[in-house]
Amino acid sequence: MSEQRSNGHSVSLLTAHIVWSTKYRYSVLKGDIQVRCRSLLIQICEAEDVEILKGVISKDHVHMHIDYRPSQNISNIVKKLKGRSSRKLQQEFPELKRQYWGRHFWAIGYGCWSTGNITDEMVNEYLEHHRKPDDRGGTNFIIED
Numbered sequence: 001m002s003e004q005r006s007n008g009h010s011v012s013l014l015t016a017h018i019v020w021s022t023k024y025r026y027s028v029l030k031g032d033i034q035v036r037c038r039s040l041l042i043q044i045c046e047a048e049d050v051e052i053l054k055g056v057i058s059k060d061h062v063h064m065h066i067d068y069r070p071s072q073n074i075s076n077i078v079k080k081l082k083g084r085s086s087r088k089l090q091q092e093f094p095e096l097k098r099q100y101w102g103r104h105f106w107a108i109g110y111g112c113w114s115t116g117n118i119t120d121e122m123v124n125e126y127l128e129h130h131r132k133p134d135d136r137g138g139t140n141f142i143i144e145d
Contacts, residue, residue, distance in 0.1 A: 005069060012070045013116065015053065018078055020110040021061035023100060029059050033093055037062075040085045050077055065115065074112050082106045 004013045022028055029037055034057050041064070045052050051067040068077060086105035090096045096105060 005067075010070055013067070014070060015065065015067050015115045016074055017063070017065050017113045017115055018074065018110055019061060019063050019112075020078065020082060021107045023104050023107045025060045025107070026099065027059040028096065028099065029057055029062075033089060033096070034059075036092060037085060037089060040088055041081060044081055044084050048072070048077065048080060078110050078112070082110075 004011050006012075038055075038057055041055070041057075041062070042052065044050075045066070049069060050072070053065040053067055055062070055064040064081075066077070068074075082105075086103075090100065090103065090105055097103075
């Protein structure tokens with residue numbers, strides 16, 4: 001797993017598992033197209049300061065486990081990954097342009113799940129610890145119903 005990211009104002013470790021597929025689930029991600037898709041996704045992530053922790057390009061979909069900055073959001077990251085790769089792949093492989101006549105290479109939407117190194121139970125235990133009065137005699141305000 002990657003190290004925490006830090007700058008002058010924050011420390012973070014934000015990771016997510018994202019998945020998206022080709023339009024109509026066509027099995028076109030093979031051979032040279034698969035290799036080029038991989039290199040494009042790596043280039044886009046480097047340009048956007050997104051770290052790929054793991055990734056798999058199957059014949060009809062892509063899985064990526066990424067680490068990203070707090071100032072970024074998953075929606076924009078996926079938009080850039082899908083948009084730029086679609087445009088370049090269709091430019092470089094004319095057979096894709098014929099198959100995807102509407103200029104949409106990827107299916108609409110994506111799946112996204114947050115990942116991390118702590119569980120819900122660990123967070124709840126930490127918060128439960130902070131319900132108690134602190135060492136200086138102060139009280140803590142509880143946020144819940």
